[in-house]
Amino acid sequence: MRMRLMRGILINRGALAVPQYIKHHPLTRTHHMVAANRALCGGRYSTVAQHGNLTHLSDGNTEQKVGKRPFKKILIANRGEIACAIIRTARRLGIVTVSVYSEADRNCQHVAMADEAYLIGPSPSSESYLKMEKILEIAKLTGAEAIHPGYGFLSESSDFAEKVRDAGLVFIGPSAEAIKSMGSKRESKEIMVAAGVPCVPGYHGADQSYDALLKGSQQTGYPLIIKPTHGGGGKGMRIVRDPLTLQDELLSAQPEALKSFGNDEVLLERWLEKPRHVEVQVFGDQYGNCVALWERDCSVQRRHQKIIEEAPAPGLSPALKQDFAEKAVAAAKAINYVGAGTVEFIMDAETGEHFFMEMNTRLQVEHPVTEMITGMNLIEWQLSIAAGNPLPYTQDKIPCIGHAFEARIYAEKPEHNFLPDTGKLFHVRSPIITPHRLETGFQEGDEISSHYDPMIAKLVVHGKDRPQALSLLRSALAEYQIVGPSTNIEFLKSVVEHDQFAAGSVETSFIPSHHDELFPQRVVPQDILAQTAVFLVLRAESGQKGLAPAGPWASLVHRRFSDIRTFSFQLDSEQVTVNPVQPGYHVTIAGQDLYSQLIQNCVTSSTEFTAQVGPKRIQSTIIPTFVNGLEKLHIFSSSSHYVITHHPSPLEGTEGPQSLSSSGMGTLVSPMPATVIEVKVKKGDEVKENQVLCVLESMKMEINLRAGRDGIVGEVRAEKGKGVEEGEILVLLES
Template sequence: MHIDLLSSSSSKPHFDKILIANRGEIACRVIRTAKKLGIKTVAVYSEVDANSLHVQQADEAYCIGPAPSSESYLRMDKIIEVCHRSGAQAVHPGYGFLSENAKFSEQLAEEGIVFIGPPSSAIVSMGSKSESKNIMSAAGVPCVPGYHGTNQDPQYLFEEAQRIGFPVLIKAIHGGGGKGMRTVHAAEEFQEALESAKRESLKSFGDDNVLVEKYIVRPRHVEVQVFADTLGGVVSLWERDCSVQRRNQKIIEEAPAPGLTSELRADLSAKAVAAAKAVNYVGAGTVEFIFDNDTQDFFFMEMNTRLQVEHPVTEMVTGLDLVEWQLEVAAGNPLPLSQSAIPLVGHAFEARIYAENPRNNFLPDSGPLLYLSTPTPTHVFAPTLLPLAGSSASSDASAPLVPSRSTSSVMAPSLRLEQGFTQGSQIGVFYDPMIAKLVVHGRDRKEALRMLRRGLEEYKVVGVSTNVEFLRSLAGNDAFIAGDVETGFIPKHFDELFPPISDPSPEILAQAALFVALREHSSQTSSPSSPWTTLHARRFGGDEYERIITLQKDDSSAEPITVHVKSAQQPGHFNVDVQSGASRTSFTSVPASLVSPTTFNSTLNSASSETTIVSQPPPPAVPASLQTNTMERLHIFSGGQKTTLVLPSPKWLLSLGGDVLNAAKGALRAPMPSLVVEVRVKVGDKVEKGQPVVVLESMKTETVLRSDVSGIVKAVGCKNGEMVEEGRELVDIEDNDS
């Protein structure tokens, strides 16, 4: 449920058909609102996205090129051609890709197609971080001290950094998402960071110009959602806190920002409205501020001239459909509500579910979603927060920046899921690794956090590494619960967020072994319920009804664990003996059954449970020498925790080759499927420990591989521009100490 827009006989009609120039969850999100309004939708897709969810949900879909975005989603000519072929009257760009491309907006206008976004002049002004800061300063919006000029000489930029004082932040003047951004703590790190930022900026945005500004040591990232119409009306839809980040990218957002006074909220909103007016803004935009935790001062950072990834949290606390607002404004209608009528009720969180490995520096992962089970949504958009308004909205600039808090009913906690992929989908290396967004709303921050933790406990993924476990740890962290957030939150609380992985409990080991034993037997019998209910009449492995299951932690150095499973006197019951090192635990007469291929019921220590256990077989084409990848993995989801165990490979298979993932010191391997951006060494070169050797790119993220030894380059197994698979040896360095 959401707040409906005001209807008026004088309102201009909506478009009949729109094209969505995007993919994934945001494309699905726009399609949902369009269908609600009776607007037909046109999807575009690359060759690898042919079976994607947004393609299935749209009324029409057109292929526009190969997988690389430069050959598909960034091809303005192909998108405009599809507009003409399909009869689409307008284009919704989503976020990323062409959403902040002024040239695209201008070309659409030349072709008589409406761009559902701001005018190109606003995109140009606010898309340049340097120009935007000059505009903001003139409009009375405070800015961070720094150099925002056009001189891009590396030595000059270095001198400016010294003048500002380290630490400094190097930022691409165009784009967002943390691309082309580097924090520099010391003078000797500056040149390498500058080169990397410029290279990444050029690839991402086609422009390598950067600015340098003071890095605030304990900053928060607070942003204000603004909306403007073509008639001069501008309103604030209040603020969000997006402070907790990794690699300068957001992973969890909330609204409203914790700990702000009403006076500070009003000041932030007023400055954001002034920023939008300064560039004659139209549509949805976000004015981002750096908030200094130490001084309580805030500074303009940048403006995103599009709908944000985190817009659902604003929808949840206002009860508004922001995509619907975009379509209203693009059709030429006034803002649906005045400033004084915009509510702010309760608290909302959004957690981004990424295919990545948080314990490996959040490196992105790729592969199929072999298994996906999500919490059940209770709302598609947001809870109803206000009675329907009875008069047309005004955009009176004098309207107070005080949220409306009247509600039509008592709210219940709610959960919303935004996703663009389903079970069986492929998470590739060409695009952002975000799988979905989990959004929750509660009457206060404490209740919303409780909803978030519960939703994350119910989120189960197998096939790619994800950040779900990390998000659960974050949502349960004492400092986060207290609202004591900052952009350096993760490194500051690293040990608490990444505790040592505990050994699996005897109960988990027993469940895993029973699952394997039952599964093996289920393939030999047609019994639809408990496969071993007739075990007393069968013999397996000799005179005793017994299975010996060897398990191992998902760690090549872990010791194997032996679990004996025997039939008990009562059919469907088993005696289980777990032997892990010197520890031994026995369970007698355990009832157990397979409800489905992934659902397992058992009662251990008088506690009954329904456990999800998913088997992940090794990839069929993996060489036998990749020892850790030839093991079958068991993913056990129990009590909100995920435990991964492996069934060790047979000895004859391991004898075919060595474990390349535990290769000799000095061998650098691709940590993920990647594009080789730059090879910085050649055979015979001398390298020092820590020296950059290879630069990789995966899912729009650049990774620098550094030598872990000092020595001589013996071999180079890759070249610039080449796609390499995970585990490929890229450079072999002979250690001087060898």
């Protein structure tokens, strides 16, 4: 059944009556996926739909029938790349898909790809993707037989799982009881201890008074980590090294846990100084069977959140691998687990000693690396098992082929403590030469919203071994281009080029331990400045403005001396002069070291530039954008991304555009688009340096804004609940 909107009237091509307030988007464009070919999985392991039955090709010859097609129609209660991945698998199996979307996601890929899509509410997730009753209402109206929760949002809500089943629908995931038992870290640890799975020493008691927690901290020892008993993702977690700071950290962690998970209870655990994060993918069916699909290492993290994952985990002996798998299966069987789950362990990088940390009762963001080394489609497994089929393989039939990496591409500013960023994706060019798999819910022209997680894509590669896979990851990152919001691509390049990462000897403190090496001072090479200046000259002479509107560059001045024309630009802090000569352009850069170079054989288009710079041939992509009235030129050259600001210089005979009000120590400005959730001061208040003046929330992260100096509050412009833009003034201090 297909529907469409015509002149504001909902046209129903079938017997289903749909209320007018639910808007429907039909499939508007053909799905396109940049994916790994069979060679990435060794060319042997794949899954196909054949004659209505699921058939798995285990070794290219042997077929094992799993059962009937799982469902006729499912609803996907999620967004972004995971919703797109579910739609792709469902379509291949002949299953009709229903998407839901918020107002901010009207034009997103999961809306266009689904057979049916319904508006579910305003942009905030609390008013859309977390609305259980609305999701169930749409599922019933559309005739969906099952609901796939994806990950995040309602995927680990035992209440939602129970409501789905009470409504007579299938929840594609574990039982509500299993979710509930693992949702509480306290209860989960009690279950694991009873099942013989070792847990990290610490305080897991129900008494949450400060006295009880203080006593628990003394028994645990320092350093320790505070963790919410519910939820994850790094929220509400604090490392405490000094007993004197315990109370302050609790006062910070508990409200954050309450806001994020609806529960402010915490536990205390011994903090391992060099821990590795190793997790095992498990799958259980309704017949008591359970298997482990090898392990993943997710130790490269920032803000307690993963950014690079790999499978299998490097440096583990066969005995240790087997021990991880056996403990993970024991953990799953202890709660009669059905569906996809991940058992997370923390391991001492030096001794190999490991402990149960938690169990995620859903599919993980990083599941593609497991798919790459096993050749299995885990979403297909989910659909099959939820329909009542047994596991397609026994433990001894699950292969481990080669090595895989996943790098999460985030809209964020790594150099500013990984603050999330937002904005339109002006330019996106995914890798072309390097074999890879790209999981994304966005394309060029889409908007990264402040309402949701800032992940843009997952870049996945697979090789015959770890060195080859790492080489492919480096190459793929070098090819990847994004202009719009800031991204972590350059930072990821630094990580994968690091010797310690290459050796496979990383732990969760890898980023802070190697901060200076991972954040080198970035200096734009003079050859890049020179070719940028010539690009501007060619653009001005041809009238080609590319993506940039009329702006500072349009006031480019040239001065004629007989038949010689001289162009001058201020690029970043450098003064660059270009003189047309035969057979090209002579470029000089005035600075500490005089740069003088002949650039010739120039070929340019709106975004591409090729030239001979001295003896070297340079090929670059140049994307112009405007930010706060200044032209920002994004240069992709020699596997690097440079951002150059083009300032109108005095020689250009124009005043430069005025920038935003200074965010000096007396002016508190928003570092990004956000919502004000708390204002802690009022006009006339006396404040001290580093005192929190207001709190913002963006992309599910709270940001404390602090005073840059002592002073008196002269003006408060921030209002609780109000949305603010990047650079907007919130508080002004007087001396």
